[in-house]
Amino acid sequence: xxxxxxxxxxxxxxxxxxxxxxxxxxxxxxxxxxxxxxxxxxxxxxxxxxxxxxxxxxxxxxxxxxxxxxxxxxxxxxxxxxxxxxxxxxxxxxxxxxxxxxxxxxxxxxxxxxxxxxxxxxxxxxxxxxxxxxxxxxxxxxxxxxxxxxxxxxxxxxxxxxxxxxxxxxxxxxxxxxxxxxxxxxxxxxxxxxxxxxxxxxxxxxxxxxxxxxxxxxxxxxxxxxxxxxxxxxxxxxxxxxxxxxxxxxxxxxxxxxxxxxxxxxxxxxxxxxxxxxxxxxxxxxxxxxxxxxxxxxxxxxxxxxxxxxxxxxxxxxxxxxxxxxxxxxxxxxxxxxxx
Amino acid sequence: xxxxxxxxxxxxxxxxxxxxxxxxxxxxxxxxxxxxxxxxxxxxxxxxxxxxxxxxxxxxxxxxxxxxxxxxxxxxxxxxxxxxxxxxxxxxxxxxxxxxxxxxxxxxxxxxxxxxxxxxxxxxxxxxxxxxxxxxxxxxxxxxxxxxxxxxxxxxxxxxxxxxxxxxxxxxxxxxxxxxxxxxxxxxxxxxxxxxxxxxxxxxxxxxxxxxxxxxxxxxxxxxxxxxxxxxxxxxxxxxxxxxxxxxxxxxxxxxxxxxxxxxxxxxxxxxxxxxxxxxxxxxxxxxxxxxxxxxxxxxxxxxxxxxxxxxxx
Numbered sequence: 001x002x003x004x005x006x007x008x009x010x011x012x013x014x015x016x017x018x019x020x021x022x023x024x025x026x027x028x029x030x031x032x033x034x035x036x037x038x039x040x041x042x043x044x045x046x047x048x049x050x051x052x053x054x055x056x057x058x059x060x061x062x063x064x065x066x067x068x069x070x071x072x073x074x075x076x077x078x079x080x081x082x083x084x085x086x087x088x089x090x091x092x093x094x095x096x097x098x099x100x101x102x103x104x105x106x107x108x109x110x111x112x113x114x115x116x117x118x119x120x121x122x123x124x125x126x127x128x129x130x131x132x133x134x135x136x137x138x139x140x141x142x143x144x145x146x147x148x149x150x151x152x153x154x155x156x157x158x159x160x161x162x163x164x165x166x167x168x169x170x171x172x173x174x175x176x177x178x179x180x181x182x183x184x185x186x187x188x189x190x191x192x193x194x195x196x197x198x199x200x201x202x203x204x205x206x207x208x209x210x211x212x213x214x215x216x217x218x219x220x221x222x223x224x225x226x227x228x229x230x231x232x233x234x235x236x237x238x239x240x241x242x243x244x245x246x247x248x249x250x251x252x253x254x255x256x257x258x259x260x261x262x263x264x265x266x267x268x269x270x271x272x273x274x275x276x277x278x279x280x281x282x283x284x285x286x287x288x289x290x291x292x293x294x295x296x297x298x299x300x301x302x303x304x305x306x307x308x309x310x311x312x313x314x315x316x317x318x319x320x321x322x323x324x325x326x327x328x329x330x331x332x333x334x335x336x337x338x339x340x
Numbered sequence: 341x342x343x344x345x346x347x348x349x350x351x352x353x354x355x356x357x358x359x360x361x362x363x364x365x366x367x368x369x370x371x372x373x374x375x376x377x378x379x380x381x382x383x384x385x386x387x388x389x390x391x392x393x394x395x396x397x398x399x400x401x402x403x404x405x406x407x408x409x410x411x412x413x414x415x416x417x418x419x420x421x422x423x424x425x426x427x428x429x430x431x432x433x434x435x436x437x438x439x440x441x442x443x444x445x446x447x448x449x450x451x452x453x454x455x456x457x458x459x460x461x462x463x464x465x466x467x468x469x470x471x472x473x474x475x476x477x478x479x480x481x482x483x484x485x486x487x488x489x490x491x492x493x494x495x496x497x498x499x500x501x502x503x504x505x506x507x508x509x510x511x512x513x514x515x516x517x518x519x520x521x522x523x524x525x526x527x528x529x530x531x532x533x534x535x536x537x538x539x540x541x542x543x544x545x546x547x548x549x550x551x552x553x554x555x556x557x558x559x560x561x562x563x564x565x566x567x568x569x570x571x572x573x574x575x576x577x578x579x580x581x582x583x584x585x586x587x588x589x590x591x592x593x594x595x596x597x598x599x600x601x602x603x604x605x606x607x608x609x610x611x612x613x614x615x616x617x618x619x620x621x622x623x624x625x626x627x628x629x630x631x632x633x634x635x636x637x638x639x640x641x642x643x644x645x646x647x648x649x650x651x652x653x654x
Contacts, residue, residue: 057552090555103546107370107568107651116564117554152651169554 002074003030004208005054005093005176010068012049012058012232014280021280023049025232026068028307031176031208036199038211038219038240040255041229044277047212050229051178053078054210055095056085072176090117094169098181100161104153110164111137111149117171136167140197159190163197170201177202178210183218195222216259220244228252231278231288234307238314246325248316250293256329287318295320370568370649377648384644390637398445407438409604418620428622430613439604440626446605447586448634449516450523454585457524459578462531467570469532470539471562481536484529493591495526500597512603519598523585534577538570545569572646579642583635606631 012024024046031037039047052058054070056077070077072092077085097103105113114136115129124132130149137145140163153161162182169177179198183191199222202209213219219226219240226243228236228251236249247253254273275292278284284291290300299319307317310325318324378384397404407425412432421428427436465484469477487495499522504510510518542548543566551565590607592598599605606627613624 055553057549086555086557088555089553095550095553097546097550099546103550105547105551105565105569107649109373109651120560121555154652165550168550172554 002071003032004035004073005210006030006069006071006074007050007054008069008071010050010053010070011066012046012053013064013066014062019281022283023063023232023280024053024068025283027229027232027234028068029227029234029237031210033175033208034202034206036202036209036211036222036224038213038223038226039229040213040216040219040226042214042277044280045229046232047214047229048180051095051180051210051212055089055093055178056082057089057095090121090169090172090174092174093176093178094172094174095178095180096162096165096169096182099185100158100165101153101185103165104161104168106153109150109152110156111151114149114164114168114171117168121172132171133167136171137164139170140164140167140201142167158186159193162186162190162194166194166197166201170205173205174207176208176210178212180212181214182211184213184215191218198222216255228255231283232280233288233317234315235289235318236316237307238316242312242314245328246314247329248310248314248321248325249289249318250295250324251289252316253324253329254292373651374645374648378644381644381648383640384648387637387640387644390633391641394444394448394634394637397441398448401441401445404441405435405438407435409434409438409442410602421622427626428620430609430620430623431616436609436623436626439609440606440630443604443606443609443627444630446512446516446599446603447589447607447631450519450589450599450605450607451582451586451634451638453516453520454523454527454588455578455582457520458527458531458581458585459574461524462528462533463535463574465528466532466535466537466574467539467562467567470536470570471543471558471566473540473543477536480532484532487526488529490526492526492588493595496522496588496592497595497597499525500592504597512599515599515603519589519592522592523588527581527585531574531577534573535570538573539566542566542569568649571649575642575646575649579639580635582638583631586631586634 007030008028010024010027011022014021014023027046027050029037029039039050041047049058049063053063053065054077058065065078068078072088077088104110111130111133114133115124115126118124118129118132119126122129134145134149137149142148142160142163148156148160153164156164162185166182177198182198183194186194195218198209198211201207211219211223223240225237225239227234228243228249230251236243236247236252238248243252244256247256251273257271258273260270273292278288278291284301286299286301286303287293287296287305290296293300303319305317305319305321307315308321309315310321314325316325412430412434414433416425416429416433417431419425419429419433421436425435425437427440430436430439465480469480490498500518503518543561548561548565551561556565586607589598589605590611593600593605593608594611599608601608609627610624610631613620613627617624
C-alpha cells in the first residue's frame with residue numbers, strides 16, 4: 001500500500017535568471033500513518049519550503065516548482081485541481097506554524113477561529129460549532145476550555161496559543177499533520193509539554209506527523225525516523241536510534257557535536273560547524289557541504305554524492321559514509337549521556 | 341516594517357492557568373463584539389450625539405430656524421450678532437445662523453458621499469491589488485497614478501466644466517452629485533494605496549497562510565482574514581478626509597464650478613466670507629466652527645470604531 005505521504009525528487013526554485021536560488025534540489029521522503037518523521041536542518045535548508053509545497057501554500061511567484069512529485073495516499077498533488085487540493089487541506093492534511101501568535105487572527109476569538117472549520121466544512125450552526133471548539137480546546141488540555149474559547153489570541157500565553165493552533169488544525173481530524181518548528185518560539189519547559197501533546201495526539205489518532213525542527217533535542221524523544229536536510233537536499237535519513245548511534249554524514253556529526261552538553265567543562269568553547277551554509281543561488285560543485293567539511297578530499301569537490309543505502313534503511317549522501325558509520329559519533333550526545 | 345502584534349504579552353512563564361479575564365461576554369463574531377465594545381465608550385456616544393444633531397439639521401432645517409437663508413436685506417448688512425440674529429448678518433444682509441443651518445445638508449451630503457465613494461472604490465481596488473499582487477496590482481496601481489497625478493483644482497475644473505456649459509442652470513442635487521463624483525475620481529487612489537499597503541502586509545501574515553493551510557478559499561481569506569485587519573488605517577483616513585472633502589467642495593465653489601447660489605453650503609459661506617474677515621468675522625467664524633465640530637465628530641467616531649474593532653485594545 002502506498003505510504004500516507006510520499007515526496008519524490010521535489011525541486012523548487014525562487015527568482016529568475018542569474019538570481020535564481022535553487023531552494024529544493026531533489027527532496028524525497030515519505031511518512032506512514034501513525035509515524036513521526038523529523039526533518040532536521042538549519043535555517044534556509046528548505047525544510048519549510050518542502051512543507052509548504054506539500055500543503056500547496058507555497059507562494060508562486062516568487063517560488064516555482066520545477067520538478068518532482070508529491071503523492072498523498074498515492075494521489076498526485078502537484079498539478080492537481082486547486083479546488084481538490086483546497087478540500088484536502090484541513091480535512092486530510094493540516095499544518096501548524098512556528099509562531100502561534102501570528103498564526104492566529106488577532107481580531108477573532110480563539111474559539112471562533114476553531115469553530116470556523118466546523119461551520120464551513122461541516123455545515124454546523126454557530127452554536128454547535130462553538131461547543132465543538134471548546135471540546136477541541138479541552139482535547140489539547142487547555143484548562144477551563146469553556147471560558148477560554150471566548151478569549152482572543154493575545155489573552156493566551158505562548159504555550160496555550162500553540163495548543164490552540166494545534167486544536168484548530170486537528171479540528172477536521174486530518175491524517176497528516178505538518179508541524180513547522182512548533183516549539184521554537186517557546187521556552188524549554190513548555191516545549192516539552194507541546195511535544196508530549198503532539199506525540200500523544202499522533203498516537204491516539206494514528207496520524208502521520210512531520211516534525212520540522214532544527215533542534216536535535218526536540219527530535220530525539222519523539223521521532224521514528226529523521227531526515228537531515230542541507231542546502232535543499234536530504235543528506236542523511238534513518239531511524240532515530242541509528243542516527244544518534246552511527247551518524248553517517250559529517251554535517252549530522254557536526255550538528256550533534258555543536259550541541260553543548262551537561263558534562264562539558266564550564267567555559268569550554270562551543271564547537272560550531274565552521275563556515276556558513278552556501279548561498280542557494282551559488283551552491284558549490286560536488287558535495288554542497290565540502291567547503292565546511294573537515295574530511296573533504298578531491299572527490300568531494302568533483303562529485304555530488306548520491307543519497308545511498310548503507311544497509312538496514314540507513315541512507316546518507318557522503319562518499320565516505322561507511323567509514324563514519326563504523327566510527328560512531330565523535331562523542332556521545334547529551335541525550336545519551338542523560339539517558340545512561 | 342511595522343510589526344502589528346506589538347502588544348503581545350511576554351511568553352507565558354508557565355503553560356498553566358492564566359487568571360480568568362473576568363466574565364467574558366459571549367463571543368458572537370467580530371462585528372457583534374465590536375458593537376458591545378463601542379457601547380461602553382463615552383467618546384462614541386459624544387460623537388454619535390453630535391452626528392445625530394448634524395443629521396437632524398441637514399434633514400429638517402426648519403426645526404432650527406424659521407428664517408429664509410436666501411433673503412438678504414442690504415440695510416442689515418454686516419450687522420453683528422444680536423438678539424435678532426444670534427450669528428449676525430453677512431455682507432448681503434442674510435441671517436448667518438439660518439444659512440449655517442441650511443448649509444449643513446449640502447456640506448454633509450458632499451462630505452459623506454465623497455468619503456463613502458472614495459473609501460469604497462479605493463478599498464476594493466486596494467484589496468484586489470494588494471491580495472493578487474500580480475498583473476491586477478500593476479494595472480490598478482498605474483491607473484491610480486494617472487488620477488493621483490492630476491492636480492485637484494485642474495482636474496476639478498476639467499471634470500465640472502465638461503459636465504456643465506458656462507451659465508447653465510443646474511439643480512442642487514445634480515450639483516452635489518457632480519461635486520462628489522469629481523472628488524471621488526480625483527482622490528480614490530489615495531485610499532487604494534493605503535488599503536493596498538495594508539493588504540500586502542496582512543496577506544503575508546502567518547494567519548493568512550494558516551487559514552489557507554486549513555483549506556480556506558480566496559474569498560474567505562480576503563473577507564474574513566484580510567479585510568478586518570486592514571480596516572483601521574482606511575477608517576482613520578476616511579474620518580480625516582470627511583472634513584477635507586467639505587473643504588474641497590468650498591474650493592470648487594470659490595472657483596465658481598462647485599455648489600453656488602441659491603444652494604447654501606458651509607464651503608460656499610466660507611469662501612464668500614474669507615475676503616471680509618476683518619470686517620465681518622462672524623460670517624466666517626460660524627460656518628467654519630460648524631465645519632470643525634463636524635470633522636471632530638467624525639474623527640472621534642472613526643477612532644472609536646477603529647479601537648472597537650481591535651480586540652487587543654479591549
